[in-house]
Amino acid sequence: MAAVLAGRRPVRSQNHRTSGWLRLGWVAVAVTILVTVLALPHTSDSGILFVWETAAVQILFATSVNLLFGEAGIPSFGQAAFFGVGAYTVAMGVQHGWSPPVLLAAAIGCAGLAAALTGLLTWRTTGLAFAMLTLALAQAIYTLVIKTDTFGGYNGIPSVTIEPVAGLKLGDPTVFWYFMAGCVGLGVLAFWRISRSPFGHTLRSIRQDEVRATFLGVNVRAYRVLAFTIAGCGAGLAGALFAYANQIVTPDALYWTGSATPIIMLLLGGMGYFLGPAVGAVLFTWMLHYLNEITTSYLFVTGLLLLAILVFLPRGLLSVPTTLRELAARIARRHTGRVVTQTSAREVPDE
Amino acid sequence: MIVLATGLSDGMLLFLVASGLTLILGVMRIVNFAHGGFFVVGAYMSYEFLRGTARPAWLFVLLIIAAALVTAVVGVASERVLFRRLYGLPVETSLLGTYALLLILSGAVQLVWGQNPHTQPAPDVLVASFELAGATIPRYDLLVIAFGLLTVVGLQLLIRRTEWGRQLTAVAEDRFMAGLLGINVNRVFALTFGLGIALAGLGGGLAGPTMSLVPDVALTFIIQAFAVVIIGGFGSIAGSFVAALVLGLVHSFLVVEAPWLADFSLYLVMVLVLIVRPRGLLGSSVPNGAM
Amino acid sequence: MSDDAFLRVDGVVKRFGGHLALDDVSLTLDRGQVHAVIGPNGAGKSTLFGVISGEYHPERGRVLLAGRDMTRASPRARVRMGLARAFQVARVFGDLTVRDNITSAVLASAGATLAFWRGVPRRYAPRVDQALERVRLADQQTKLARELSQGDRKRLEIGMALALDPALLLLDEPTAGMSPTETEATVELIRELWAATGLTILLTEHDMKVVFDLAQQLTVLHYGRLLCTGDPQEVRQRDDVVEVYLGGSR
Numbered sequence: 001m002a003a004v005l006a007g008r009r010p011v012r013s014q015n016h017r018t019s020g021w022l023r024l025g026w027v028a029v030a031v032t033i034l035v036t037v038l039a040l041p042h043t044s045d046s047g048i049l050f051v052w053e054t055a056a057v058q059i060l061f062a063t064s065v066n067l068l069f070g071e072a073g074i075p076s077f078g079q080a081a082f083f084g085v086g087a088y089t090v091a092m093g094v095q096h097g098w099s100p101p102v103l104l105a106a107a108i109g110c111a112g113l114a115a116a117l118t119g120l121l122t123w124r125t126t127g128l129a130f131a132m133l134t135l136a137l138a139q140a141i142y143t144l145v146i147k148t149d150t151f152g153g154y155n156g157i158p159s160v161t162i163e164p165v166a167g168l169k170l171g172d173p174t175v176f177w178y179f180m181a182g183c184v185g186l187g188v189l190a191f192w193r194i195s196r197s198p199f200g201h202t203l204r205s206i207r208q209d210e211v212r213a214t215f216l217g218v219n220v221r222a223y224r225v226l227a228f229t230i231a232g233c234g235a236g237l238a239g240a241l242f243a244y245a246n247q248i249v250t251p252d253a254l255y256w257t258g259s260a261t262p263i264i265m266l267l268l269g270g271m272g273y274f275l276g277p278a279v280g281a282v283l284f285t286w287m288l289h290y291l292n293e294i295t296t297s298y299l300f301v302t303g304l305l306l307l308a309i310l311v312f313l314p315r316g317l318l319s320v321p322t323t324l325r326e327l328a329a330r331i332a333r334r335h336t337g338r339v340v341t342q343t344s345a346r347e348v349p350d351e
Numbered sequence: 352m353i354v355l356a357t358g359l360s361d362g363m364l365l366f367l368v369a370s371g372l373t374l375i376l377g378v379m380r381i382v383n384f385a386h387g388g389f390f391v392v393g394a395y396m397s398y399e400f401l402r403g404t405a406r407p408a409w410l411f412v413l414l415i416i417a418a419a420l421v422t423a424v425v426g427v428a429s430e431r432v433l434f435r436r437l438y439g440l441p442v443e444t445s446l447l448g449t450y451a452l453l454l455i456l457s458g459a460v461q462l463v464w465g466q467n468p469h470t471q472p473a474p475d476v477l478v479a480s481f482e483l484a485g486a487t488i489p490r491y492d493l494l495v496i497a498f499g500l501l502t503v504v505g506l507q508l509l510i511r512r513t514e515w516g517r518q519l520t521a522v523a524e525d526r527f528m529a530g531l532l533g534i535n536v537n538r539v540f541a542l543t544f545g546l547g548i549a550l551a552g553l554g555g556g557l558a559g560p561t562m563s564l565v566p567d568v569a570l571t572f573i574i575q576a577f578a579v580v581i582i583g584g585f586g587s588i589a590g591s592f593v594a595a596l597v598l599g600l601v602h603s604f605l606v607v608e609a610p611w612l613a614d615f616s617l618y619l620v621m622v623l624v625l626i627v628r629p630r631g632l633l634g635s636s637v638p639n640g641a642m
Numbered sequence: 643m644s645d646d647a648f649l650r651v652d653g654v655v656k657r658f659g660g661h662l663a664l665d666d667v668s669l670t671l672d673r674g675q676v677h678a679v680i681g682p683n684g685a686g687k688s689t690l691f692g693v694i695s696g697e698y699h700p701e702r703g704r705v706l707l708a709g710r711d712m713t714r715a716s717p718r719a720r721v722r723m724g725l726a727r728a729f730q731v732a733r734v735f736g737d738l739t740v741r742d743n744i745t746s747a748v749l750a751s752a753g754a755t756l757a758f759w760r761g762v763p764r765r766y767a768p769r770v771d772q773a774l775e776r777v778r779l780a781d782q783q784t785k786l787a788r789e790l791s792q793g794d795r796k797r798l799e800i801g802m803a804l805a806l807d808p809a810l811l812l813l814d815e816p817t818a819g820m821s822p823t824e825t826e827a828t829v830e831l832i833r834e835l836w837a838a839t840g841l842t843i844l845l846t847e848h849d850m851k852v853v854f855d856l857a858q859q860l861t862v863l864h865y866g867r868l869l870c871t872g873d874p875q876e877v878r879q880r881d882d883v884v885e886v887y888l889g890g891s892r
């Protein structure tokens with residue numbers, strides 16, 4: 001019971017394993033990730049490592065977007081703008097010789113501020129209207145950047161190099177990879193914490209029924225704006241790391257189609273699962289990498305893929321085991337002709 | 352005067368695209384990202400029909416209308432195959448479905464016509480300008496303005512005066528009740544969608560001579576159309592008309608007076624309207640959360 | 643009118659378009675009282691609840707909670723003043739577990755919902771347990787709320803309202819859609835809650851047996867107007883009430 005309250009049990013988890021097994025599973029996942037992260041720079045060339053860096057950035061970005069889509073039910077289509085604000089903050093700061101810790105903090109701050117402003121402007125809207133508004137406002141930020149000479153216009157800002165910190169040569173590919181993985185890890189952990197916090201709990205209830213939440217005394221709109229701001233901070237950090245990894249920042253970083261990418265990723269992985277966006281980010285990044293090698297029209301293929309996920313896998317890859325179990329249970333039920341029991345009742349989609 | 356003419360003509364083009372978008376939004380409660388895709392398909396279809404050369408004015412008009420109809424057929428087909436599955440789904444899913452279609456459409460255009468820019472000249476008669484009140488006005492602008500006016504009048508007549516318009520209004524109000532009253536909701540949806548897409552295709556065909564054609568136009572144009580719908584009020588055709596004209600005029604005025612501001616005009620107007628009137632200029636009293 | 647009144651509704655008028663939903667309705671509720679608002683369909687009961695809980699703002703008249711004018715206050719401000727409500731069709735968080743539903747209410751009541759840097763503190767567990775016990779849902783706490791039966795869902799909503807530790811509880815048709823057994827259990831539950839906590843309860847109800855079982859005071863509404871107020875015996879004997887309401891259901 002206390003475990004439920006402490007939030008150790010995933011809200012959407014529909015399995016009935018004991019918490020001991022569950023914990024063992026999490027440990028196994030953590031160890032695998034750690035070993036992969038440590039081994040990568042020693043086993044891959046710089047090209048491959050760059051793809052992994054991109055994937056790491058997208059893991060953080062998609063995880064931040066999941067706070068909006070997966071937890072709070074806020075359909076924002078403008079997150080690329082905050083990603084871009086983070087990236088440009090770093091690019092501008094590097095020109096002034098600022099150190100990475102300061103710049104990362106500044107990127108988080110600026111992106112959060114931009115998100116807070118957007119959130120306040122869209123204060124009164126929800127649903128489809130909100131989605132369109134965030135999209136348009138994000139595009140306004142894009143226009144601002146391409147029209148301003150300080151930001152390098154269409155060409156962007158080149159030579160974004162990373163300064164050493166406390167004797168650590170962050171410019172070295174291996175060291176940079178560890179630095180980046182550490183930052184992404186911390187960021188993802190922060191979002192895990194938020195998801196399990198009273199705030200995260202409240203967001204999930206707002207998503208379910210905002211009238212009920214209002215009459216419990218919750219200031220629904222303020223919580224939406226706060227969630228939007230936090231997600232913006234996450235996108236900003238992802239954008240900042242992206243700037244360092246890429247070493248050049250162009251307006252493409254905040255073009256609106258970039259807002260859809262993390263959404264596709266978390267859909268691919270599974271929206272209700274905390275690790276869904278991460279899984280989706282890794283798979284999708286690698287897929288794009290290979291697609292770019294074989295075809296020039298990745299737009300077309302991405303569109304088809306997205307459609308396929310929506311139609312065949314609406315709950316994402318991580319839902320496959322559950323779906324299979326449900327299927328098995330349904331088949332078993334049909335054969336034995338049993339009455340629906342309490343456990344299996346949960347497996348009948350309530351639509 | 353020239354400011355007025357280009358402003359109106361730009362505004363009419365925006366309106367053609369936005370009217371279809373807002374029609375589909377109002378009746379079907381779907382934000383159609385793919386609208387920009389259909390716009391581009393319409394533009395390239397026209398290019399294909401006209402073979403990229405200058406034609407007599409009557410043939411030009413005829414062929415872009417034909418291209419718009421072909422685009423509408425593609426639209427109705429996609430409604431049958433894809434959009435049917437999206438009604439009543441959560442916002443994010445239905446948005447992503449139409450977004451997928453946008454990618455597929457502009458990707459397909461890219462595959463068929465390539466990434467290189469194409470140019471479609473206007474008919475010879477319309478290339479010339481004429482003098483009015485001391486200003487030179489491109490004749491092509493007049494054609495665009497005429498199409499825009501015909502569309503807004505036609506749509507209003509269609510919605511207010513015909514049986515089909517009544518059915519459409521009923522479905523927009525409450526599709527469940529409309530179904531109970533014996534209206535074939537699926538047919539209304541298909542026709543609405545076809546009409547909206549035809550308008551997008553027509554917009555594309557008309558826009559052809561005013562820009563250089565690249566597949567990416569789909570991605571930029573849809574955002575502008577979104578802004579028009581937001582400013583005009585969700586689902587309001589008259590609102591879109593006013594908003595598109597205001598945007599066109601503000602833009603062409605700023606190009607002359609304050610060029611550095613011109614590209615922001617869209618967003619400036621949008622933010623202003625949002626602060627003063629969150630529902631849009633002619634938005635209904637329905638809270639937009641309900642959509 | 644006693645000074646002990648926790649809730650006072652004063653000459654409230656509420657219009658929806660041309661329809662006059664509430665026409666000069668007044669009501670006084672003493673602390674610790676169970677008060678029922680009755681009347682045929684369309685009498686304005688749900689509108690009255692909406693005006694009291696902050697869903698609607700009336701055109702005229704005032705709503706006072708514990709002596710303070712709350713006519714224009716937000717629902718949130720009223721919750722902080724000790725008002726909690728349950729809806730006619732139970733509103734619960736369907737995809738959360740029963741326990742998490744109650745936890746949401748406890749967190750909201752403790753003002754602890756904003757913390758995003760720490761886990762859900764364990765010190766709230768006893769309050770959650772207590773609310774679950776009170777509405778007898780402890781054995782179903784790991785179910786998702788949407789898997790509950792209609793009656794259990796309404797009890798869960800009452801549990802959420804109770805977790806707010808309210809001074810005044812608004813129940814909009816607490817037994818609507820319930821089987822006779824469920825209705826009986828719910829009446830028993832409300833009576834128990836009232837006896838245990840001494841909170842003030844305002845309810846609307848169609849089922850006259852429930853009303854006469856629970857309420858100490860009745861207010862009868864008819865087409866948005868106040869017909870009369872009094873204890874059950876008085877009201878039962880009034881001819882006009884029998885005519886518009888009781889007569890209709892007989």
